[in-house]
Amino acid sequence: MNASERVVPEGARRRRRPTKQGVVLSEQLIVETALRLIGEHGAAALTVRRLGAALGCDPSALYRYFRDTDELLLAVADELIGRTLRSWRPTGEWRADLRSLGLRMHADYLTHPQAALLTCARVTGRTHEIRSVEVILGVLRGAGFPDPEAVRIYHVFVDQTLSFAALDASTLALPEQARAQEVQAWPEIYARQPADTHPNIAATAPVLVAEMGRSGYPAALEMVLAAAAARLQHVRR
Template sequence: MGTSERVVPADARRRRRPTKQGTVLSEQLIIETVLRLIGEHGAAALTVRRLGAALGCDPSAVYRYFRDTDELLLAVADELIGRTLRDWRATGDWRADLRNLGLRMHANYLAHPQAAMLTCTRVTGRTHEIRAVETILGILREAGFPDGEAARIYHVFVDQTLSFAALDASTLVLPERARALEAEAWQETYARLPAAEHPNIAATAPVLVAEMSRSGYPAALEMMLAAAAGRLQQVKSGR
């Protein structure tokens, strides 16, 4: 889909007639359909022809809502952020609130691994993302972090979460056989290396194999929160 002057103003976008499938087009319906198609076909789903077929409408109707596929992808990214925030409630405990947000965000992206790989690096500038930035900075400032520290910790928190989401998503989209071979490598290779030649691997093998079978994000998140708490203590003590 290329840039087009056919984009219709927001107040005139609603399709008056139902599609061939009996539904009325909307931005939300298009986004949800794209998420489904990406889950089934990956980046190949981002074509107007495939989207039109799935929606039961002329592909050109999509131009009434999105200028091009990049704008559509940004909308998908913003939808994933919005789903993370949908049922989240602040508790007033900054570490618990950030932990909850981070784990929710990570899990939500992994529920849509193909979409995660396409969207984790994007800045949308849209409603849900703006709300997320405001929320996280608010948590940090209310905890007592100065503005510079709040911005820096926000940066680390979000980049860490999205980086692990992209990394773990890339594993989930591997063919089943490739995933099985990777798991076998830890169990059949690393766990069997001789201590005489690889003493550190041999000593840690039981926990290493177990650790590498799951995401490192929860542990990394705790390390980041602990470092932030230490920094906050320094700020409050005047150091």
């Protein structure tokens, strides 16, 4: 898309006639279609030609909603955040709430691995992301963390979640054969290392194979929450 194109104000965006597929264009429809196409084609999906064909409209109509493909990508990123927030329910216990939110964020990104690779490093500045920042800081401040501690823990919590989401998504996005090779490397190569040359690998091989076959995020999340709890105890003292 051309960044110089003027985006039409919200109230004037609705098409007067349905597209060829019988639907009326909207920002939400474009975002959902882009998310689906990214899942099928990766970054190559973000062209006005592909989107126009999928929506059954003239590609130029997309300029009425987004200035360029980067703005659309930020909207896709914000939609993923919104989906997490819509399905998450706080309990009022800060540690349980951050745990459930982190695990849900991670899982939701892995549902769309191609989109995760494109969006995890982006700051959207849009509605859902702003709400997520407000919610997480509210959980931490409500637990009694002083503002500097709350912001620091927020930073670590979010960056850790997004980093693991991108890492795990990169594995899911591999071609099937490459992904299978990654999985089999642990039992077929590491577990067979001789004790005389690699005593530590040999001693831990069964545990190593089991552990490396799953994401490290849940364990890493527990470490962050434990460290945060220790900081809160220190602050209260």
